[in-house]
Amino acid sequence: MDPSVSEDFRNYLIKVRDFVQKELDPIHMAVEREAEIPEDVVEKMRRLGLFGLSISKTYGGLGLTTLEEVLIYEEITQTNACYRSRIGTSNGIGSMGILYDGTEEQRRHYLPRVASGEWTAAFALTEPDAGSDAANISTRAVLDGDCWVLNGTKQFITNADTAHVFTTIAVTDEVKKTSGGVTAFIVEQGMAGFSVGPADIKMGFKGSHTHELIFKDCRVPRENVIGGMERVGQGFKTAMRVLDKGRLTIGACAVGASQKVLDLCVDRVRQKLAFGTPKADMQSVQFALADMATQIYAARQMLYNTARRKDEGQNVTHEASMVKVFCTEMASRIADKAMDIFEEDGILTSSRIEMFLRDVRLYRIYEGTSEIQRIIISRHLLNKKRE
Ligand SMILES: Cc1cc2nc3c(=O)[nH]c(=O)nc-3n(C[C@H](O)[C@H](O)[C@H](O)COP(=O)(O)OP(=O)(O)OC[C@H]3O[C@@H](n4cnc5c(N)ncnc54)[C@H](O)[C@@H]3O)c2cc1C
Known part of the structure; x- marks a missing residue:
């Protein structure tokens, strides 16, 4: 747990982790199959405050910092990605324009209803x-x-x-x-x-x-x-400002998914035998896991560091693009490597790996593709005055 977060937030995060493990994860396959989150589960998400993570307390939300929001998303994306998507637009692109640039009347009319989950x-x-x-x-x-x-x-x-x-x-x-x-x-x-x-x-x-x-x-x-x-x-400015914020939260989703894939791989190689011994004893497998863990560690550090700097009021536009491109491309590499580790079982829906492989690919497209992030980063580099 990041040392800079408050005790209250830690308790909330534990509640969310518990909710993910007890309520969301057990039905992740049914949700995938039915292509629908059951309404009673959405209702529990509402009651936990998940639709108002980023909306300030004045308007009925939890008013989390960017770092805190990132930590919540890391938990929620360790199961089916669609849960995060269900709350993602209310916490991000759907409501932030009203929060940032709306009139006071608009904020008071819309944001409390969005934060409670009554309106998406x-x-x-x-x-x-x-x-x-x-x-x-x-x-x-x-x-x-x-x-x-x-x-x-x-x-x-x-x-x-x-x-x-x-x-x-x-x-x-x-x-x-x-x-x-x-x-x-x-x-x-x-x-x-x-x-x-x-x-x-x-x-x-x-x-x-x-x-x-x-x-x-x-x-x-x-x-x-x-x-x-x-x-x-002035709407283009509003749209760009809203999208700017999303890059860190999508980075967090990619880190959460990658962590889950790594955990699944570790469990798998402990149990699966190859040539009469657990696959975990093979050095090629050990190295693959070590590479995955190292990438996740690097991604997490850049994500937290950028989130903290954003919370301090610094301009992190190009760093947020770096976070998005690095974390989301890492998630695809990790899910792909996990297919090797799971071998033929990786293609089975029961392995969960094929679902992660499909889902994490989408993180590289929306709220700015990898190419667009690279354009932002390189523009910053090339326009920077020599120091
Ligand atoms: C799951 C999902 C959810 C979404 N949700 C929303 C939503 O809620 N609201 C919303 O408004 N949109 C949403 N989108 C749309 C998303 O933002 C766009 O798909 C994304 O911006 C890319 O646009 P495009 O699909 O038109 O691809 P294009 O812009 O046509 O790009 C096609 C390819 O060309 C590359 N490319 C484009 N321009 C350049 C360039 N200048 N240099 C180099 N390469 C370039 C791109 O990186 C991409 O690989 C969603 C998309 C997905 C997949």
């Missing part, structure tokens, strides 16, 4: 022709009397089926685009002209659903511009 918050930026190139979004919003009228399509929107609140990014000035022509809106489920398409059938995160969103003359009240009418045109 989602984030809608990606479009068929605008993923990494987020500046290329084509969803349009035009002011018409008291409402903005939105037209366009978003895709891969996590938790769209359960969300009530969607932080939605749209173009409000074609000429200015990302320099003052993109605006963030709060769209609510049920608004006229807004609909959610069928769930995508994905290789991983089966119990967490992504969907297309369709805006067809969707009328959104003026007061639903995040930050009010004076923040019209």
Whole structure:
């Protein structure tokens, strides 16, 4: 346990660990098979405060620091990744725009409901022709009397089926685009002209659903511009700030999954015989485990260090990109190596390894692919003045 965290937080983390082991992990296979987290389990997640980890206490959340949030995610991702996804948008991309840039009225209206889990918050930026190139979004919003009228399509929107609140990014000035022509809106489920398409059938995160969103003359009240009418045109900044935070939490998910995979490998080689002795006696296996543990140790240190620095108010943009790219690529290497260690049993769902292998691949895509993280890091290096 990191020595800098409080006693209260330690107790909370123990509760979460217990919940993961007793309630979430035993049903991880059923959740995978049914591609659904049972509602009674979601209700227990609500009661444990998991939907309000990062929302400040003023608005009903737990107000955890970045480091504390990272530690919670490391626990939750040691089982099926979709549990974290279910709470991830409410704690991150779905609500942070309102927390950072919303008006006081918006914060008081939406955040307590999101923090309690009554409402799930989602984030809608990606479009068929605008993923990494987020500046290329084509969803349009035009002011018409008291409402903005939105037209366009978003895709891969996590938790769209359960969300009530969607932080939605749209173009409000074609000429200015990302320099003052993109605006963030709060769209609510049920608004006229807004609909959610069928769930995508994905290789991983089966119990967490992504969907297309369709805006067809969707009328959104003026007061639903995040930050009010004076923040019209500032939505790209909001979106980038929100995504910045996510890089550390996804790093934590990758570390949690990697730790679980290593633990499974250690158990496996202690039990499995090869040439009449436990596989654990083979030096090639011992070295593979040592390499996994060393990588996880390195990843964890960079993750905690960057989280601590962020909590101190330092700018960690490029370090957060390093954390995301290093931790998520490490998780793929570790899950791949685990397939070697488990041999043919690794392909069986009962081994859990094939699920981790599929799931951790997704961490390298969303909230900025590995290539985009490398662009951020290299830009920082090349733009830095010589000291
Ligand atoms: C599980 C999951 C959940 C998601 N949830 C959400 C959500 O809730 N809300 C939301 O808005 N979006 C969400 N997304 C979408 C996600 O953010 C995008 O998939 C991601 O940004 C990549 O965009 P793209 O898929 O359009 O790929 P593209 O941008 O088309 O990229 C394709 C490939 O080209 C590479 N590439 C792109 N540009 C460059 C470049 N300049 N230099 C080098 N290589 C480059 C990319 O790294 C990638 O390998 C989710 C995606 C997944 C997989």
